[in-house]
Amino acid sequence: MINAPLDLDAVRAFVRIAELGSFTRAARATQVSQSAISLKLKRLEERLGCRLVDRTPRHVDLTQQGTEFLQHARILLEAHDRALAMVIEPRQRLTIGISDHVAGPELPAVIARINAEAPQLVIEIQIGSSDALLQQFDRRELDVAIVRFDADRDDGTILCRERIGWFAAPGWSHREGLPLPLATMPDPCGMRKLACETLDAAGLAWREVFVGGGVAAVSAAVMARLGIAALSPRMLPPEAVDVGAGLGLPALPHLPIALHSRATTADSRSAIDALSSAFRSAVRG
Incomplete structure (x- = not known):
């Protein structure tokens, strides 16, 4: 032996x-x-x-x-x-939660930008609802959360404000006299709440025709001509049409995108700066 x-x-x-x-x-x-x-x-x-x-x-x-x-x-x-x-030399991990209503088609470019800024970090990204991600952030399960602004909180930093509109597929038309067909995400989605409350406040009848488990599903339902949805234009194909003015719908507010972070290291802060800049550029674009 x-x-x-x-x-x-x-x-x-x-x-x-x-x-x-x-x-x-x-x-x-x-x-x-x-x-x-x-x-x-x-x-x-x-x-x-x-x-x-x-x-x-x-x-x-x-x-x-x-x-x-x-x-x-x-x-x-x-x-x-x-x-x-x-x-x-342990590799640091940066866990990021991004709201489904914020992530958008720019996510691959965002990830590439983070990696270019801090290649030594292990990047973990979760996509979910703003409410769920904020709960995870509060439980310290996330280092960073990028979500739709929550007026009940004062710990986030506003990155930018994004236009929201009423979008439909090209050539889609609403049958007069019928409730407005609405494609949404399930409760407790903040965008769903905004859309429904805005229509109710204006006294406009609406009906739910599609409930999607994510923004991509809602966008697909819109392009399949099931109805309209309240979304950011960057979440839809370029050919989608903002039908709000044509249908006389109430204007939707520009919604803030908020950053919540507890980054402590220089590498993490550099990655978050790159992340923030990428989302500002996406919204401006």
Whole structure:
């Protein structure tokens, strides 16, 4: 039974010799002399009690024991390097929640911008409703939440204000005398609440014709001509039409997008700055 630990430098030297097929090249790769790497191999062989390498004038061959040991040596070194990296240079994780009504088609570009600014961070992004994301943020399950502004809170920073309209598919028309067909997301969606309360306040009859589990589903229902929806124009295909004025519907307010953050490190703050700039650019665009 082997009790004494292996010398990892000697194991690494053996792996380099095996991979490069030469003591000279292995010595150059590890920046030591050829005699030093030969000595490391000799000590490893003595420690294991077997010959790992057959030396010939032209090249180096592994013995059967050397071939069998090589796989285990690589696994040992990989485990050592992973463990060391976790202690010396752990990768920070930044967990971001983005409202489904905010994320939009620009999300791939937003992610790329964050990664370009802070490539060393592990970025985790969750998409959900503003209400649910704020609850997660309060439970410290999220480092950052980008959501529709909540008037009951005073801890967020307004990034920008986004136009909201009543959108329909090209050529869609409303049958006069019938309630307005509305595509929405389920409660407690804030956009649904805004749309319904705005129509009720104006005394306009409406009926729910579609409930989608996300903005993409609501947008698809609109483009399928099921009805209209209150959405940001960037959440819909370019050909979608704002029918609010034509139908005499009440104007919807520009809604703020709020950032909630508890970032503490310089890398996290840089990533959040990039994230904020990306959303400002998306809304302006």
